[in-house]
Amino acid sequence: MSKVDKDSIIRAAEDVVRERGARKLTLDAVAEKCGLSKGGLLHHFRTKQSLLKAMLEAATARESELTAEFVAAGCGAAGGTLYARIESLFTLMEDDESLPRSLIAAVAEDPALLEPIKTREALIRREVCESSSDPELAQLLLYAARGLFLGRVLNVMEPDDPVYERLHARLLELCADID
Amino acid sequence: MSKVDKDSIIRAAEDVVRERGARKLTLDAVAEKCGLSKGGLLHHFRTKQSLLKAMLEAATARESELTAEFVAAGCGAAGGTLYARIESLFTLMEDDESLPRSLIAAVAEDPALLEPIKTREALIRREVCESSSDPELAQLLLYAARGLFLGRVLNVMEPDDPVYERLHARLLELCADID
DNA sequence: GCTAACATACCGTCCAGTTGGTCGGTTTTG
DNA sequence: CAAAACCGACCAACTGGACGGTATGTTAGC
Structure with missing residues (x-):
């Protein structure tokens, strides 16, 4: 059953x-x-909205779980939580593009959906700031990862573009520099 | 009339x-x-789709125009086209959040919409790369600006959060470093 | 016998796209 | 030159289907 x-x-x-x-x-x-x-x-x-809200929460929860796994696996040692956050973002977007894309669509159509997520976002920001010697740069790196994420899930960038991997690597390097 | x-x-x-x-x-x-x-x-x-496509093209055209204005105004002198690109992004998102948000929604729901935009995107990438001593970092900075853009138009970040201005300033500094 | 967990049938609305036509102007032709 | 044919811009009314939500059961477990 x-x-x-x-x-x-x-x-x-x-x-x-x-x-x-x-x-x-x-x-x-x-x-x-x-x-x-x-x-x-x-x-x-x-309502449909409540289903969407649950989907969003599930997705963000998975992201946080994944981040925790990366931290546990020792990746955190090289660059604080930021490293793990970014890695989990990349993992997620390589895993599946259409789900994130659709969630973005839903949120963009109805911003009320992510009210419950704002607190989690604030938490992430604090985490990232506290674990780095240069909080501003750390945040910028996180946003860069998200910008890449957006480009990728919206198919602005070809999925197999080699520049993508290079930027990924470079991002992680920069993370390590400011841990 | x-x-x-x-x-x-x-x-x-x-x-x-x-x-x-x-x-x-x-x-x-x-x-x-x-x-x-x-x-x-x-x-x-x-069709409605063709209207959406036209709206997207109009928006990207405006962005490029604005970039050109910034370049003409001499901002380019301090950091290549990248600086102007980022400034125009910030200008646009401060000007109006709901239009970009809606366009993102439309694109996320129907990725076919931005096929015509990919070529422009490729152009931007080349421009940014060529005008910088560190192309990879330049691209990352552009993506960071876009990540911020996303956070802003989706209201993940409070519009008056002071960190927003600080990150903006920091981004521009970093641009100047690699012109 | 009361509640949680379903099912069936239906309603009302919204909305993209169609149809068939009007009207002023331009081009063709007898 | 004038009638006829044509054309682009536009409109009012309609269609048809999709979709969110409701109303009213039914059944199984406690």
Whole structure:
């Protein structure tokens, strides 16, 4: 029996987005994907917005988890949390472009969605600042990684462009310089 | 006589987006805004997608124009085109957040929209690389500006956060270092 | 027998795109 | 030169389907 809890619904929604794009993330599609009727789906998430919010939270949680793993694996030793943050960003975007892209679309259409995320963002900023000898530069590096992230998930940059790997490496070097 | 050409339609569409948000950019709304019937509007842009494409092109054109102005004004002297590019990004995002946000939403929902923009992007990259003694770092600085841009238009960062101005200043310093 | 977890059926709205036509001007042709 | 044919710009009304959400069950477990 495929258990149908909120997590599996979120996973189904992610699959829908990956397979059919942001525009096609519809309640019917999600319901079908997780073998539920629309009514059943709406029993768990009373509105589409709340489903989107949960998806966003799941995504950011995964990012933080991944960061923690990188820190645990010792990457942190070379450049504070910043290094791990950036590595997890790169990992995520290499793993999957369409999900982040769709989440960006959702957030851009309805900024209220990321209210709950702002606190986490503030936390990241503090973390990054405190673990570095040059907090401003550290933040800029984080933003650079995010800018690259955006370019990548929006397909502005070809996924196999060699410059991409070079910039990645260079970013990590710069991180190490200011740990 | 309010002339109704493609440009004025695009301006109307931008107004709609600014006033009512990305989600509400509907053909009817645009038509009403520029005093045209929907049929008339669709005479100029045969699909909504083509209107969006035109809006994107207009926005990127404005950005390049603004960059050229900064270069002409002598800002370029201190850090190549990169400086001007970054300044124009900051100018744009301080000027208006909702239009860029909506364009990002549109692009994220339909990546095909920015196919025509990729060539311009390639041009920017070349420009930035050629005008700097450290092309990789120059690109990273550009991406950092874009990351900041994203954070700003998505309201992840408070618009009046003082750190924002500090990062802006620091970015420009770094530009000057590698001109 | 009460609640959580579903299902079925339906509603109302929104909205991109279509249809078929009007109207003023320009070009063609007899 | 004038009628006819044509054309670009525009409009009002409509269609058809997608989609979020509701209303009303049904069933299984405690």
